[in-house]
Amino acid sequence: MGVTGSALLDVDRIRRDFPVLERRLGDDRPLVYLDNSATSLTPSPVVDAMATYYNEYNANVHRGLHQLSQEASIAYEDAHDAVAEFIGADGREEVIFTKNTTESLNLVAYSWGLEHLGPGDEVVITEMEHHAALVTWQQIARRTGATLRYIGLTDDGRLDMSSASERIGDDTAVVSAVHVSNTLGTVNPVDDLVDMAHEHDAIAVIDGAQAVPMRPVDVGSMDADFYAFSGHKMLGPTGIGVLYGKEELLQRLEPFLYGGSMIEKVTFDESRWNELPWKFEAGTPPIAEGIGLHRAVDYLESIGMDRIQRHEEALVSYALERFDALDDVEVYGPRDPATRGGLLAFNLETVHPHDLAQVMNDFAVAIRAGDHCTQPLHDRLDITASARASFYVYNQPSDIDVLIDGIDAARELFIA
Amino acid sequence: MDLGSDIYRQQILDHYRNPRNHGSLEEPTFTHEGENTMCGDLIEMDVELDDDDVITSVAFRGDGCAISQASASMLTERLIGMSLEEVDALDRDDMIDMLGVEISPMRVKCAVLAEKVVQDGADIHRGKIDLDRTNLDDS
Structure with a gap:
């Protein structure tokens, strides 16, 4: 052995x-720490990067004219660029910072799902989905009258691709699948699932919470429409997640949360939305966490995915x-x-x-x-x-x- | 080796490996079951009462962690001879005292499942509540 x-x-x-x-x-x-799928430990450089923000340029982003705010804004925006490059996105416009994978998936389900789904539409997910996707699509399907269908499993815990071919069809509006199962460990053929979704004009949503920390992920070559993951499972802090979305889809998509920062112009009667990705980041965002995630990405890249x-x-x-x-x-x-x-x-x-x-x-x-x-x-x-x-x-x-x-x-x- | 948590004292292990009053009664006055859905602990209990509502025999069966099954076994020994009023008066602390070990907040549900099952069963029997099945994760 x-x-x-x-x-x-x-x-x-x-x-x-x-x-x-x-x-x-x-x-x-x-200590023997073997609970990394729940949350990873945090290396000193990540903690230090967050401490530096609090100790040296603690300020809100986007709206201050003072120097600290400018420094914080640049650091927070750079974090989007770093994450975009790390996952093969085209730029910061495609990278939305959320609270976690769950919120990222809810953003898609609420913003895209409520607008596009209705009776007769089918949402296809897998039997190995985490509750983050399963419960969310279950509830959005119930609210919209869409039907939820499941791709079955083989006896050794892989996705049954013949079941996938049967389930994904002309009525399919969304295929939502986990990239790496948090229970079976299975690495799913997400490239194939994305292709199958697109052949039927459906969108493909991938839950990458267990994949991004462990292996190289390129959302561009995968051609996923949305891809969700969390900072705290990849050496980053808690309280920050990522939603990647194709820019053309995000441009057309309605916001999930409303409030400050996500607007461009507000009158008593109406509001216009800010540019991407800020349109989807209402309120004061997780600034220190974004900076910490940037450092975590650098750390992972220095080792090599x-x-x-x-x-x-x-x-x-x-x-x-x-x-x-x-x-x-x-x-x-x-x-x-x-x-x-x-x-x-x-x-x-x-x-x-x-x-x-x-x-x-x-x-x-x-x-x-x-x-x-x-x-x-x-x-x-x-x-x-x-x-x-x-x-x-x-x-x-x-x-x-x-x-x-x-x-x-x-x-x-x-x-x- | 010396296990630091000390939760699995010999008494608990003994009840877990050799549960007392395990099985079912031929003519129970009432039967009730309950579970901790999140943990997957399951306890089903048969209770036989005399004319004064005093417990004459008990049997249980179930599946789950050592704490849930050992506490059910220990409780059945104590229930025999108790009136339903005495059963009503049982609480969480009685169960933890009976187990005789420190129970972390995460495991309290395991320790009290059997107590809740017999109490809910007694309440249903007396028409006090209407319940199909006890589920500690619903409360």
Whole structure:
């Protein structure tokens, strides 16, 4: 058993940027953080960039003539440019800062969905959607009279593309799909789904919350109409998410939130909207968070997204190898590390995942246990909950060894 | 090894591995079930009463974490001989005292599920409430 060294990042060096990894918990054990799909840790350069904003040029953006406001405005606008370049968008006009992936998806569903959907229209999503997309489209479909249809799964947790061909048709108005499943880890063929949507004049909306942190993403070559992700899962701060939208679509789209900043001219009778992307950023935006996200993007680029993807694959590959040696552990999702993201949901036979997570906590291992905001998928898998370990740039093979020790201890405790 | 959280004391593990009063009653006076949807804990309880509304026997079955199942097992031992008024008076602290360990806020629902199931079942039996199934995540 082993991990091919060349695929792994220089974890020792990276870990020095994450002070929280120095914490020792419980019985003086070093923290093993394996809950990255929920939120990633934040490196010092990101925290420092946000502190610099607060300590040196703390001001509101867009409207001040004073120097601090100008500095803050430039930094906040530059952050849009950096994110645009990072994901292959054409420019800041296509990058809207929101609160998180959920708000990004709600923006599309409310602004585009309420205007374009009606009885007879179909919204096609997948059985592995996160509640962020599933609940949102469910409710917008109910309000507009549109029909919600689901693309089914294969037994090994991939999208059933023949089901996709059946579901996506002339009545389809929207195809909304998760890029990387937060439960199965599956990397979906989003390029194909986008093409299928466009063949039927539907728009394609992709939830990239688990994809952007882990692998290179190019929304341009993917040709997605909308693409949503969160800052806090990619080394950035909480409180900021991104919605990419094609400029021509965003130009025609009605705003989601109204108020200050998003207007160009207001009279007592009517208002005209500001230019993109500000038309969709009402009120004081997440300024420090935007600046922090910019720094997180720089940090990821300095490592290289290709290398991060290989690192994730190496860790998943090693984890699968260790899990395979355990007869009483079921791992969900595809087996091939090349077709899955850096996360593993699993169950230990006869031990409830909450009990498992509690025992893991004694080993200072942070894992997630529950339904991971994919209740219908858990129903589909015929389980109520699962445990999930998810890996990122600072994780190392020894973290997986500690995870396995925790599983062994839980087995001994509950099944003795 | 010494487990820091100390939540899985021997008593809890014993009730989890060998639940008392596990199964079902032939002629229960009432049966009720409840769940924590988010956690996936499920408890179904059969209760038999005498003419004075005192519990003469109890049986439960279910599925879920060690805390939910062990607390149900421990509660059934205590319920026998109790009047429904005494059942009404049970509360969260009684359950936590009975378990004898610190329960984190995240796990309280697991600890009180069995208590809520028997209380709701008793209320339905006496016509006090109309409820199909107890769900702690609805409240």
